[in-house]
Amino acid sequence: MYGNAYIDPNAKLPSILEGEDPVKLAEFEARIARGEKIEPQDWMPKEYRRQLVRMIEQHAHSEIIGALPEGTWITRAPGFRRKLALIAKVQDEVGHGQLLYSAAETLGKSREDMINDLISGKSKYSNVFNYPAKTWADSAVIAWLIDAGAIVNQLANSKGSYGPYCRALDRICAEEAFHLKYGHDNVVFLATGTDVQRAMVQDALTRWWPPIMHFFGPSDRSSKHTEILMRWKVKMASNDDMRQQFLNMYVPKIWDLGLVLPDPNLKKNNETGLWEYTEPDWDEFKRVINGDGPCNAERLAVRRTAEENGRWVVNALRKPDEKYVTPLA
Amino acid sequence: MNLTDNQVAALKDLLYKMADDQLILGHRNSEWTGLGPILEEDIAFSSMAQDKIGQAYQLYSILNELGESEPDTIAFTRNANQFHCCDYVCHPIGQYDFSLVRHFFFDNAELIKFNTLASSAFDPLAMLARKFKGEIKYHTMHANTWIKQLAQGNEESKTRIQNSINEGFNLALGIFEQGTFEKELVDSKFYIGEEAVMNEWYATVKEIIESVGLTIPALDLSNAVNGGRKGQHSSHLQPMLTEMTEVYAIDPSADW
Numbered sequence: 210m211y212g213n214a215y216i217d218p219n220a221k222l223p224s225i226l227e228g229e230d231p232v233k234l235a236e237f238e239a240r241i242a243r244g245e246k247i248e249p250q251d252w253m254p255k256e257y258r259r260q261l262v263r264m265i266e267q268h269a270h271s272e273i274i275g276a277l278p279e280g281t282w283i284t285r286a287p288g289f290r291r292k293l294a295l296i297a298k299v300q301d302e303v304g305h306g307q308l309l310y311s312a313a314e315t316l317g318k319s320r321e322d323m324i325n326d327l328i329s330g331k332s333k334y335s336n337v338f339n340y341p342a343k344t345w346a347d348s349a350v351i352a353w354l355i356d357a358g359a360i361v362n363q364l365a366n367s368k369g370s371y372g373p374y375c376r377a378l379d380r381i382c383a384e385e386a387f388h389l390k391y392g393h394d395n396v397v398f399l400a401t402g403t404d405v406q407r408a409m410v411q412d413a414l415t416r417w418w419p420p421i422m423h424f425f426g427p428s429d430r431s432s433k434h435t436e437i438l439m440r441w442k443v444k445m446a447s448n449d450d451m452r453q454q455f456l457n458m459y460v461p462k463i464w465d466l467g468l469v470l471p472d473p474n475l476k477k478n479n480e481t482g483l484w485e486y487t488e489p490d491w492d493e494f495k496r497v498i499n500g501d502g503p504c505n506a507e508r509l510a511v512r513r514t515a516e517e518n519g520r521w522v523v524n525a526l527r528k529p530d531e532k533y534v535t536p537l538a
Numbered sequence: 539m540n541l542t543d544n545q546v547a548a549l550k551d552l553l554y555k556m557a558d559d560q561l562i563l564g565h566r567n568s569e570w571t572g573l574g575p576i577l578e579e580d581i582a583f584s585s586m587a588q589d590k591i592g593q594a595y596q597l598y599s600i601l602n603e604l605g606e607s608e609p610d611t612i613a614f615t616r617n618a619n620q621f622h623c624c625d626y627v628c629h630p631i632g633q634y635d636f637s638l639v640r641h642f643f644f645d646n647a648e649l650i651k652f653n654t655l656a657s658s659a660f661d662p663l664a665m666l667a668r669k670f671k672g673e674i675k676y677h678t679m680h681a682n683t684w685i686k687q688l689a690q691g692n693e694e695s696k697t698r699i700q701n702s703i704n705e706g707f708n709l710a711l712g713i714f715e716q717g718t719f720e721k722e723l724v725d726s727k728f729y730i731g732e733e734a735v736m737n738e739w740y741a742t743v744k745e746i747i748e749s750v751g752l753t754i755p756a757l758d759l760s761n762a763v764n765g766g767r768k769g770q771h772s773s774h775l776q777p778m779l780t781e782m783t784e785v786y787a788i789d790p791s792a793d794w
Contacts, residue, residue, distance in 0.1 A: 273572070273577070276571065276572035277572050280571050280572035280573075282785075283568050283569075283571055284565060284568065284569060284778075284781050284782060285781055285782065285784045285785050286785065287614070287785040287786035287788075287794035288610045288614065288786060288794050289591065289594075289595045289609055289610060289613065291794055292568075292591060293588055293591055293592060293595075296568050296571060296584055296587055296588050296591070297584075297588055299571050299572060299584065300571060300580075300581055300584035300585060300588070303571065303572060303574075303577055303580050303581055303584070304577075304581055306577055307577040307578065307581065310577070345785040398793055398794060402792055402793060402794075403789055403792045405788060405789060405792075406789070406792060406794075511572075511573070515572075515573045515574070515575075518573075518575065518633060518634065519574065519575025519576060519579075519634060520575075521575075521694050521695060521698065522575035522576060522579070522634055522688070522695070523575065523576060524691075524692060524694070524695075525687075525688050525691025525692050525694065525695035526576075526687065526691060
């Protein structure tokens, strides 16, 4: 489950095209414009590789960190049906992580390096997972709406230019579609259930709405960086466009269930066809993405402990003379 | 098939033992989801957890047909002393070597159990056993591969696996604790009995363990950690059940 690669608008960007061979660059861009996929052995600009590694890696981290808030509800899921479905769902997410680390490895960075960068705090992951899943209903809201948001993003990115990432995303989207059904079914049962169930799901939705609005990231339409990444089909839609698409698909479904969203300004403008909403608190978003959210420390600590506890297994399997990742181009 | 009261009681006893083992071990295995030593093992343990919990559901469904409550009620409303699982499956996951060795010991026993149950005189169980043994075959393949791999990895992994074998062996013997209806089950040809399963199990795991230079303790039933089959459990089970039923208990009559 993943929103979007976060590009800090204030970060000093390297000169994206500096030092690139203009002839190769023109060929590369022409291939992308024709809708061809770029494969690991093909020539690519340094910034293309750098951005893709960063993006696929963040996506992979989001999958395995995302397994934690929902994973805590596996042992408490009410009844066989939910218990089995939730284990399968979280297992899928970990599987997506595995698939994506492999896709990123084709660009020359090993899984081990990526995981080290995750647990040292150097790499980011989707901000939503820094919020707690306090009740069973939180796990339902996550499975429905966070996965729904992820599908909007991943479907767009599956039409991107890097072959291994697109193929991974095709498979991921197929599985996420089941998660969405599971999440929706779960929310429907709570929203149409007893007073206690209904209050539980309303409370979860109210708490999760701000992180959901943050999910696609701040407005980035006007960034020069975005423009080049969109031309290279690394980024396929602006954050605002994806947020609009999500609101258009899911707000009516939420309202249909009689649930209330905590934004009095949320409405569709029929003239523009766009949703109007209260701008989310982007200062909070930045604070959380930079490490100061309610669960950042806990999530990384759990991951770090898992890595430390499992280190002996990895060491026992390792053949010292074997080289695991070769940068291919 | 017309069953006598005694046969029904014997079958219920057998089904509860097996279903409770599956549910509790499946639950424990699911605790690895998101925390495995490598992603592939995380995924494998989740997958086996689903098989086990799914098998528990189907065994509880046979119990339901024999007059017991619905599977959800059976699984989510009993206290520890009403469970008939062995003590081994109740233990927390611990480090990966403990969980792996438990998976190795337990699933090898289970494969033998379900292989023989495939020809049980009680048809509903025989039919399930034929389905389950196909699933469990992959679990033992997984366990045996990893035991061999880590026993031949490096000094640390070899020591850890040996220690977990030593630590788990008497607990594993508790899998074969006989119930009060053992004779009835054997006489009715419902089940070949715990002793026969255990003997085959010991030969199987001994061969694998010794093939990679590790040792297995001698078979001495006086050391077996028993009691689980009679509802006498160590302190591990009740906290696990309290967690498992936390949401269900909010309103057991609600549809979740």
